[in-house]
Amino acid sequence: MIDWIAIFSNAAQELISPTTAAYALAALGLAIHFGYTGLLNFGQAGFMALGAYGFAISTLSFGFPVWASVLVGVGASVIFALILGIPTLRLRADYLAIVTIAAAEILRLVFTTNTFDSLTGSASGLQGYKGGFADLNPIPPGTYGFGPFTYNAYDWWIRIVGWTLVIVFALLTWLIIRSPWGRVIKGIREDEDAVRALGKNVYSYKMQSLILGGVYGTLAGMIFVLPRAVVPANYQTSLTFFIYAILLLGGAATILGPIVGSMIFWVLLSFFSGFMARAVEAGWFPFMTQVQAGQLRFILVGIAIMLIVVFRPQGIFGNKKELAFVK
Amino acid sequence: MSSDVTPTSKPVKSTGLHVGEAGPGVRKVDPILTADSVKRTFGGLTAVDVAHVEIPRGAITALIGPNGAGKTTFFNLLTGFDKPDEGSWEFDGRSLAHVPAYRVARMGLIRTFQLTKALGLLTVMDNMKLGAKGQGGENLFRSVLPFLWRKQEDEIEEKAVELLTRFKLDTKREDYAASLSGGQRKLLEMARALMSDPTLVMLDEPMAGVNPALTQSLLEHILDLKSQGMSVLFVEHDMHMVRHIADWVIVMAEGKIVAEGDPHTVMQDPAVIDAYLGAHHDTDIGIDTEHVEVLKELIDDEQ
Structure with a gap:
């Protein structure tokens, strides 16, 4: 018999999990890039990797305190954005897409290679960098919460920090998008020559947007590794596409979209994979093995992206009139 | 817009703009824009090769010429959207020279485009506000603190409402620009250009695709620019319009100023007749209806 309670409780936990918060923040960065400025950044996984490795390496190899490690990660992603943007932002949007997808892969392979094993831990990655962050935890040791949301002090601490960051950056994004700065980047999204003819330095605005959204991705990368280890295999291109799926689900040019999109995405994914694993175990699908059931959810993500783009391109919260790719 | 201007009234023409005999590259009393040996080639084709030209200040100058004469390329070169070879x-x-397009615009030389670039996914009001210069809130760091730019934003909005009223678009201010008609988009683009208080307005085919009912109002708006002290340079194919509002006409053909x-x-x-009909127009090579139309218009206007 299938254990429905376990399936639902696992799915409900995803609602406030740090992973959901990390994806929401990364998707918010992508909303600035793709949703508001029209920059096709396919390398958000690279920005997240820089956050994770920047934080972990500065803590482990150089013994930096938490704040300095965070700054190292953010600094690395600003430099990464400049390297990506300087040659490509003068060109058509598609070139940025090609360069970002390649650059993110290069980063991942550099982190995987054995050459830098002493720093990066190569394929097995890094762990043991959480001490400084755990020491900042003001919550006394113990177990808190109710029902499926029962965690120890450290787990609550990651959730509180993660979601606080999401809320702070959502408010920040809301502020800048409704300002004249937001008006300029929304103009650029549609026709950069028109904006240039009005005396705006389009190149500089695109660069600012690329850096800002990239920093969101970097901070998301740090939240992402707090409940787990830093493993290079996590930063494959598929990570970027999951974030795109979340963004499109919630609405590309919205603030709430990436956040609610991330919650829906993870709750459904957890529900579906929990259900499939148990259903196969119970013999409901005799033609399928456990391994196949595990892969099925990724197929489902692909189908979901296609259905959203075809039937609801503006996402859950989007305004169809204001959407870049619906003309 | 001055409502007392009736469609039939003749606009006041500025005269005495040039020094000496009128001809290609003639000196102007008070030029606002001058160009010397500007050349642009695309592969083997020389699109623009202008030896010398001066655009008079405070007047309406028309840039005419047959298709492919290099008018739009010349426009792009002047406004920094394209770079000349020399x-x-x-x-x-x-x-x-070497000034990027956005800086040219900040200097007070604002252009519009042949294919209208009203931003359809922004509201009419946002389109207008985008045109204003020197906005503090367009700085990323200051944008986070609304109290730093709120006052300026209100002033910009006031000015935008005033301009929209003049262009009869004030009822559309909250609509997305994509919902406007072609002619209204031309009006919006012109109104948006005026948000930055330009000194020279360059209009690339302002009448293209505008229905006749709106033509008259667009013409009056262009004449209005002159009466407010702005200089205007426009590209146009409609000879009636050129004759009606232009104070000075520059004719381009095959990249050069010919008259x-x-x-x-x-x-x-x-030289103008040659430009439109080719130097061998008296040799019979069949009927070229488009150019015959242009000449008919010229002759009609004469009478």
Whole structure:
């Protein structure tokens, strides 16, 4: 018999999990890039990797305190954005897409290679960098919460920090998008020559947007590794596409979209994979093995992206009139 | 817009703009824009090769010429949207060579496009506000603190409402620009250009695709620019319009300036007829209806 309670409780936990918060923040960065400025950044996984490795390496190899490690990660992603943007932002949007997808892969392979094993831990990655962050935890040791949301002090601490960051950056994004700065980047999204003819330095605005959204991705990368280890295999291109799926689900040019999109995405994914694993175990699908059931959810993500783009391109919260790719 | 201007009234023409005999590259009494040996080639094709030209200040200048004469390319070169192979050009005494397009715009030289670039996914009001210069809130760091730019934003909005009222678009201010008609988009683009208080307005085919009912109002808006002290340079194919509002006409053909003069004399210049019909127009090679139409218009206007 299938254990429905376990399936639902696992799915409900995803609602406030740090992973959901990390994806929401990364998707918010992508909303600035793709949703508001029209920059096709396919390398958000690279920005997240820089956050994770920047934080972990500065803590482990150089013994930096938490704040300095965070700054190292953010600094690395600003430099990464400049390297990506300087040659490509003068060109058509598609070139940025090609360069970002390649650059993110290069980063991942550099982190995987054995050459830098002493720093990066190569394929097995890094762990043991959480001490400084755990020491900042003001919550006394113990177990808190109710029902499926029962965690120890450290787990609550990651959730509180993660979601606080999401809320702070959502408010920040809301502020800048409704300002004249937001008006300029929304103009650029549609026709950069028109904006240039009005005396705006389009190149500089695109660069600012690329850096800002990239920093969101970097901070998301740090939240992402707090409940787990830093493993290079996590930063494959598929990570970027999951974030795109979340963004499109919630609405590309919205603030709430990436956040609610991330919650829906993870709750459904957890529900579906929990259900499939148990259903196969119970013999409901005799033609399928456990391994196949595990892969099925990724197929489902692909189908979901296609259905959203075809039937609801503006996402859950989007305004169809204001959407870049619906003309 | 001055409502007392009736469609039939003749606009007041500015005269005495040039020094000496009118001809290609003639000196102007007070030029706002000058260009010297500006050349642009695309592979083997020389699109623009202008030896010398001066655009008079405070007047409406028309740039005419047959298709492929290099008018739009010349426009792009002057406004920094394209880079010439060689040459120098100045706006208000300041060199424009190697100046990026956005800085040209900030100097007070604002252009519009042949294919209208109203931003359809922004509201009419946001389109207008985007046109204003020197906005504090367009700085990323200041944008987070609304109290730093709120006052300026209100002033910009006030000015935008005033301009929209003049262009009869004030009822559309909250609509997305994509819902406007082609002619209204042209009006919006022109109104948006005025948000930055330009000194020279360059209009690339302002009448293209505008229905006749709106033509008259667009014409009056262009004449209005002159009466407010702005200089206007426009590209146009409609000879009636050129004759009606232009104070000075520059004719381009095959990338070169072939004739200059006031609209009445320039149309009789043999170089202009050659430009439209080709140097061998008296040899019978069949009927070229488009150019015959243009000539008919010229002759009609004469009478």
